[in-house]
Amino acid sequence: MTYLLPELPTSVGCSVTPLIDGAEHSAAIREALESVGPDGFVYLTGWWLGLGRGGFELLPNGDARLTEAPPYCVDPWPEGEPFVDPANEESALVKLLAARIAAGAEVRALGWVSASAVRHPRATKLGGAAHVTAINTLTLRSLRELRAVGAEALPSTIGHLAGSSHSKLMLISDGRNTVGFTGGLDLELSRWSRPDHHGKQIWHDVVARVQGPAVQGFYDHFRTLWEASRSGRPQNLPLDNARFVSVPASTTSLPPRAVPISATEGSQSVQNLRTLPATKYPWYVPTRPTSLPEANVFEYRDALRHAIGQAQRYVYLEDPLMWSGEVMTWVRDAVRRAPDLRVILLTAGVDDPNDPPLPHPEYFCQTVNHALLAGLDDTEQARISAYRRRGVVVHAKTVLVDDEWACIGSCNLAQRSLYTDIEHGIAFTGGVPAYREKLWSHHLGTTPAGALPAWLDAWPTAKPLDRVALPVDEVPFSARQRRRYQDFHDPDSRQWRVRIL
Structure with missing residues (x-):
């Protein structure tokens, strides 16, 4: 495997x-x-x-x-x-x-x-x-x-x-x-x-x-x-009542080369993971390409899907958004396939103060109730738990699987990160248990004695965490909200178009 x-x-x-x-x-x-x-x-x-x-x-x-x-x-x-x-x-x-x-x-x-x-x-x-x-x-x-x-x-x-x-x-x-x-x-x-x-x-x-x-x-x-x-093409961008030239004439190219190692x-073992979006998309003017030399590069998506598909013991997802129903269906399928699999979700206890109000409850409800938990029986649902880190903006984007694989990077568990934003991160094997212990002790507020089962069992009683009851309370999700989600908050570059809302 x-x-x-x-x-x-x-x-x-x-x-x-x-x-x-x-x-x-x-x-x-x-x-x-x-x-x-x-x-x-x-x-x-x-x-x-x-x-x-x-x-x-x-x-x-x-x-x-x-x-x-x-x-x-x-x-x-x-x-x-x-x-x-x-x-x-x-x-x-x-x-x-x-x-x-x-x-x-x-x-x-x-x-x-x-x-x-x-x-x-x-x-x-x-x-x-x-x-x-x-x-x-x-x-x-x-x-x-x-x-x-x-x-x-x-x-x-x-x-x-x-x-x-x-x-x-x-x-x-x-x-x-x-x-x-x-x-x-x-x-x-x-x-x-x-x-x-x-x-x-x-x-x-x-x-x-x-x-x-x-x-x-x-x-x-x-x-x-x-x-x-x-x-x-150089642009004059407004900045503090003046103009900022985007590309000065003195800008030099960066040639291909081997970096010293x-x-x-x-x-x-490490894999670089990228998202480079689709270059053409419906718009109110004829379709046009972006200036990226590559397009439709969805390595982050592919690596996540593959690793979650191998899971036997646990899948741990830490992210501020948790908006991708697609990712959650991979996790749901893994729960059905592996009878001993445990799933832990960790997200923010407070919203990012730099963001305007976003419909997090609506999106989280759609992701958890209608993707992750859909079709699972009570026994299967009992192996899934979700938590919020009290008083902390959990902004990390990291996933761990079975103490065998982990990824760290800029990619959120959201469609825009999998398909639309330009992202970079790594997946790695080797050293994952040490990373898991360092990260989890940070959130649990303690260092459990013993092997992996003791660490998994420590989550429900960890003092810095608030457990989220699953399924979450159902929140209405209108057609208008769904359009705004698809067009602005969490767009997919492969099929994106803007409609009059």
Whole structure:
């Protein structure tokens, strides 16, 4: 039995270190940057780049107001963290990158920007997405800061009209070895948290630090996005009463190359997982392609479906959305097939404060009651449990199967992540039990003694968790809500079209 997808390339001899929450992630970034010199490089891409104190807050009228700091960030800021230097409120990460540039290193950055959102904020607000304009503005400010210190920095305006460039990836090389980071955590101030989630530190996330041959896939993915962004027609994007040129004339190409990798790294096997959306779709003008060189790449979907299909002991899904009925049907089928299989779902105890109100109860009801539990008898349903992490934004996107396979990345359990947004992550084998113990002890608030059954049995009584009664209370789901779900909140690029609502 193989849990890795046979059709995908597999990199052996890798080392994967799961990093839980922002404090561990930022410390690993700082450590990796320290050795970068004239032969090195740093490449990063994110859905939201927030490299300073700027933030925003959502207003009751649906607007989003830019602020000096995120309203729920840590204050005072811990000295030495690589996002903000509290002495002068400058971005410490930008300063670290500036020092690497001064030492001769190459630094490139991509940040997702919807050109229509920053050009037409009023229309974006009417569509319920004022937060996108605010996030894109903060990303453009970060790109401007990076350009000021000598980095090449581009807004990533590529992709599907209903999607985004959602990869959160960083690649750091000292010229002799390269380390990659991929996961759910944006380089943004309010995402930082220690594992105890004390006070305003409400954000939980997971990032994989990867070394070994698999980092070549990180480079290839970043290069795909860089070249697609660079080759687009330059745009003048509005920013703080001025214009931000999307692609300066001095922007250089990123050639195909083999990244430097240490001869011996580890014993784990890794697959790079991507989502690259369909390039043509119905619209009110003739269909047009995106600028991506590849399309209909749904490796994340295929890897998830295959691994869940192999499950015998447990499937653990941790995600803020849980919107994909398709994923839940794979889990349901696994429960029917494997009589001893246990299923655990973990999602957020509080909503992401950066998002406008979303119909989470309606979507969760459709996913759980009408996909996951549909057709299961009482005995089968009893092997499925769901929890919320009390007071914490569970933003991680990770799945574990049987202590044999795990994935970490930017892909939510939602149709938009499987088919429409640009995503990146990894699947790996080897070291999964250690990852499971680290992650679960973080949520359980304790470290159970014993083997896997003891850990599975600890979930119902864990103090940091609220158990969700299954099936959940039925919530009406109108035809209008279904259209909005399909067209805007969770679109599928293979069949997307906008209708008058």
